[in-house]
Amino acid sequence: MTNNLDMFLPDDTFTFNHPPLNSSGDIYHTVALLLVLKHLGLPLPKVRVGYFDVPDGCFKTEGKLKATELHATRATSFASALGFDAQVQMIKVNLPRCVRINSRLKATREAIFREDSSAKVLDQKVSTGLLALIADHLGSTAVTDIIRTGFTTYASPLTTQLDAASKRWLDDEYEKVRKHAAPDAQIVIFHERLADNQNQNNSTGRAFDAIRKKIKALANVRQFTFRAGPAPTSWPNSSRSRAYGDCDETCSKGLTEHCVHQVRYLQLLARLKRELITHDGGSRFLGIYGSSSGTLDAPSFMGLRALSFHQFADGPHGRNESRRDTVRNAQDQREALMSCFKSVAAKTQRHKDAADIFAQWMAGSYEGLKLVATPSVDRVYTQVHTRPRKGRRSREVAKDIAGIDKKLCTLLRRCLTR
Incomplete structure (x- = not known):
């Protein structure tokens, strides 16, 4: 091999x-x-x-x-x-x-x-x-299988106390998502991104509003949001599952410093894909979408279906469309390489385009960007x-x-x- x-x-x-x-x-x-x-x-x-x-x-x-x-x-x-x-x-x-x-x-x-x-x-x-x-x-499946196992497995066994706390947290977060959907409804996860670094790729604006509107019109699809930051307690159907510093919500005092939030978040995503199934064994987990970020790349490496909207810098898909050259900066080229693991779409000024791309991705017909290296x-x-x-x-x-x-x-x- x-x-x-x-x-x-x-x-x-x-x-x-x-x-x-x-x-x-x-x-x-x-x-x-x-x-x-x-x-x-x-x-x-x-x-x-x-x-x-x-x-x-x-x-x-x-x-x-x-x-x-x-x-x-x-x-x-x-x-x-x-x-x-x-x-x-x-x-x-x-x-x-x-x-x-x-x-x-x-x-x-x-x-x-x-x-x-x-x-x-x-x-x-x-x-x-x-x-x-x-x-x-x-082959991508062989690679994503290796990464999925590695991302969700601690190198050393957790203590009995910490293992129990982690399992309680996973059960609670899984139930939040499961209860949001009817017994046979499909679930799509919105990965919210709100960051100072590379903030042009934050998942805000009319494009994401248009996607949410598209989802609401679908009778058998529910969206659950994994928030990047705090939100009003009245914000329904969302969780800070992937956020930092939430260990004290489920871990006993003295265990907080040992909680590795990235591992438990990836364990949750793997469980959603594995256990959200229909009565006839089909998958109810449609995938995860958002704007480009490392925490969206992680489930992509694990083989979870993902759609990423990225703000390219220049060229026909970029902010500066008058520059018709095909030179890409390092971040744009990395996102392009990630198309080997996930679906990549360009952020555009037309919010309707984002909704159409999302609909194609949901239907399995989105072919990705046609860029020139x-x-x-x-x-x-x-x-x-x-x-x-x-x-x-x-x-x-x-x-x-x-x-x-x-x-x-x-x-x-x-x-x-x-």
Whole structure:
């Protein structure tokens, strides 16, 4: 089963660079890759998740931790719960002030080099391309089966007390969804996204209003919302199942710090798909939809049916439609690669388009975007950064991983044009 899979990876061990961010959703991509590599008996990369002491006004401070440290803690806690504490670790990044993402990437890379001067460092977005390559080689079902098992299984058994608390929480959340539907009604989950990071992809506006209106007109379909944040207690048919910090609702005092919210949320989604069935054994779980985010990518990696609306930057599907070039930034290219695991749609100014796309997706007839890949994808996804010589810019010393760039570029073209 592992024949030729090593051709996707560098000859030497490598390290993923997770720069300091005001979010932690990228960790689902790197941990998903770790699970697949481990299952196949392949070498595991290191993952370094950066954080820094931000000055006032850069990112919000949440509780006792600064924002980037909080999200780095969440990311590493998830990886540790699944058994990758040796591979995935936090790393402090030295930055004198709040800077843009490229400077944070560079500073994190320098911190990694201080830890290991001979490290081969890859942007964490490479993990998505490698997952897509492996899925193309093995088949997506084989890959999503591996990830679904890994995402929902703790590496070490929970204590009796914590296991009981977790099961109570799962039962309660499952019942909220089940009771919302009539015995044979179908359920679709709305994944709400409200974030400061990449806020152009928040799941708000007339397009999502139009989709909700479309669902209300369907006699045998119910929507349940997994909220991203607080809402009035009168908001029906919704839950903060995937939110942070809700462990104290079901866990006894003293257990809160051990609750890994990402694992329990993914366990809930897997249970919904597995147990929401009709009297004749058919599935009542239609899938999950929302705007692009790591917490929507996670169920996609598990093989759950998903529809993601993404705000592309430029080109015919982007905000700047006057730019008819096909160059995609790194985030747009990652979302395009995710079309190997989920249905991807472009956010548009016409809210009716979103409702029509949703209806096609529900019916199983949505074919996805027809985009054109560009030669730039191999530069974005397959750069290895070695220690730059004095006076040279890091991009001038970036070199491609032998053998990966051509394969990845070919795969991206296939994903985008199928």
